[in-house]
Amino acid sequence: QKPESGGRYILSTLLEAALLVGWLLMPYVRIPAWTVYSAGWMLPNVFLLTVFFFGKGALSKLFCHNGFVYAGNLAFFCFLIHQSVIRFVENAFGERLLFSHGAKTSDWVTAGAVLLITLLLSAAARVADRRIRKAFS
Numbered sequence: 001q002k003p004e005s006g007g008r009y010i011l012s013t014l015l016e017a018a019l020l021v022g023w024l025l026m027p028y029v030r031i032p033a034w035t036v037y038s039a040g041w042m043l044p045n046v047f048l049l050t051v052f053f054f055g056k057g058a059l060s061k062l063f064c065h066n067g068f069v070y071a072g073n074l075a076f077f078c079f080l081i082h083q084s085v086i087r088f089v090e091n092a093f094g095e096r097l098l099f100s101h102g103a104k105t106s107d108w109v110t111a112g113a114v115l116l117i118t119l120l121l122s123a124a125a126r127v128a129d130r131r132i133r134k135a136f137s
Contacts, residue, residue: 008056009058013058014057015057016057019048020059023044074123081118085121089114
């Protein structure tokens, strides 16, 4: 494998970091409600995924470590489970909680709880899936 030139590596790392920070700060940006579920949310995700697809920066190298690979393997199960967890939390509190009127500290706590519950359920689902596949193979 050809080593990366220093300038390209630094530029890729800066671009990865800038897009990741921008993505994390998105809930604080006031955009029209109709764009939240369309281009306003989709475009930053596409940019972020495109930059990480090429894997040329330091953050891409960091995300290749075992813990991140394991989390990536949970992604399918998280995708299947997360909406159910979000809806359960919203129904339990009787309103739309997550970032409905700009981000607040309580939204981050709620989002963290939803993430933790989703990850735990996803890990359990992955273990069950592997055992079922092993039993029938």
